[in-house]
Amino acid sequence: MLRHPRKISQEEEAESVFVSMTDMTVGFLFIMILLLAFFASQYDDTETVPRPVYNSALDERDAALAEVERLKQQLEDLQDRIAELERLNTRKDARIAELEKKLAELQDRLKAKDPIELYNAQSARTRRTIIEALARAVKKDIDEEQIAGLDVSTQGDALRFQGTGLFASGQGTLSGASLRIIRQLGQHLSRELPCYSIGPRSDIRLDCNPGLVLIETVQVEGHTDSDGSETTNLQLSSQRALSAFAQIAPDTNGTGTPSMLDFRNLLDQPVMAVAGYGEMRPIADNGTVRGKAANRRIDLRFIMYVPPGKDLIPNTVSDISRISAALQAREAEQ
Known part of the structure; x- marks a missing residue:
């Protein structure tokens, strides 16, 4: 007879824990329902695009990126060509200076000629x-x-x-x-x-x-x-x-x-x-x-x-x- 009250107490405690967890679950679900309701209220199907349009946009983006890369390469090639032309121009200027010097020498010789x-x-x-x-x-x-x-x-x-x-x-x-x-x-x-x-x-x-x-x-x-x-x-x-x-x-x-x-x-x-x-x-x-x-x-x-x-x-x-x-x-x- 002395153990019976202890048994009742454990059952009550288990039931209390179950009730608490149930309350928490219900509360969580309630919160989720509220959030879903909020997001549902914010949804506007006019802000979405069809899948084909989305895929087309992706293709255009990829093409644009490829074109950017091509233009970058072309720019690099042009920069290399400009550098080469500048080197050639430098050599040309040097050659012109050399020829002008020779021309001056020939003119001097011509003046001194018989x-x-x-x-x-x-x-x-x-x-x-x-x-x-x-x-x-x-x-x-x-x-x-x-x-x-x-x-x-x-x-x-x-x-x-x-x-x-x-x-x-x-x-x-x-x-x-x-x-x-x-x-x-x-x-x-x-x-x-x-x-x-x-x-x-x-x-x-x-x-x-x-x-x-x-x-x-x-x-x-x-x-x-x-x-x-x-x-x-x-x-x-x-x-x-x-x-x-x-x-x-x-x-x-x-x-x-x-x-x-x-x-x-x-x-x-x-x-x-x-x-x-x-x-x-x-x-x-x-x-x-x-x-x-x-x-x-x-x-x-x-x-x-x-x-x-x-x-x-x-x-x-x-x-x-x-x-x-x-x-x-x-x-x-x-």
Whole structure:
């Protein structure tokens, strides 16, 4: 009988604990219900997006990130290229400075160079300009008249006429189309010579002849192929040169003296001259028909004045008459 009250007390205690835990559970659930109710009240389905739109946004984000990476790489590449160009520019500036230094040295050397050499160099350049201008004019004449078999070229100090349309084998005179072309050459030449010669038709000016260079001789040279004897070919080449000269410098006034002889050099000699070389100066193989046609040719050779001393270099137009008188006096003394 003494243990019965103790048993009742333990049961009551267990029941009390159960009730307390039940109350706590109920309370927790109540709180959860309240929270769920709160969050439910805050839910707005307008702030959500469909899954496809969400996935599309993710794809766009990934593409944008990839584009950013690509642009970063491109930027790095451009920066590397800029650095390389800056290095090249630095080397270029150094090269320019080096070339400018060399140019200054050459200019200094040029200033110290022999004035006769400078004058002769200017003469050579001017001669080239004259010959090329004549070649262009004659080629235009040939094209306009549609002449076949006549070739014109520049060869150093000469203007060269050759081809099957110039001279037939054994023929010493020009005829037909070649005759007209050589006559037109004389007209072109008569427009060039006044600025580079003295005499009645001289017209030396700085605007057409800034270097004051002068022509010593314009030599009309005749040539042949190897057919026939050397003596015969010398005569034939001279005949060809005279035939060309007659068309270049015709006697237009009927005086017996071609007007082209009015162009004089500093020794007061006619600039125009004639020479025949026969077969002695071939430019092609005489063993072929084409080579022989090339050797039957006319060369118009330009020989420029070479000052025999520094005091005989013209610096002004008025110097030319003084130099001419001095050269003629020297010639007379010899």
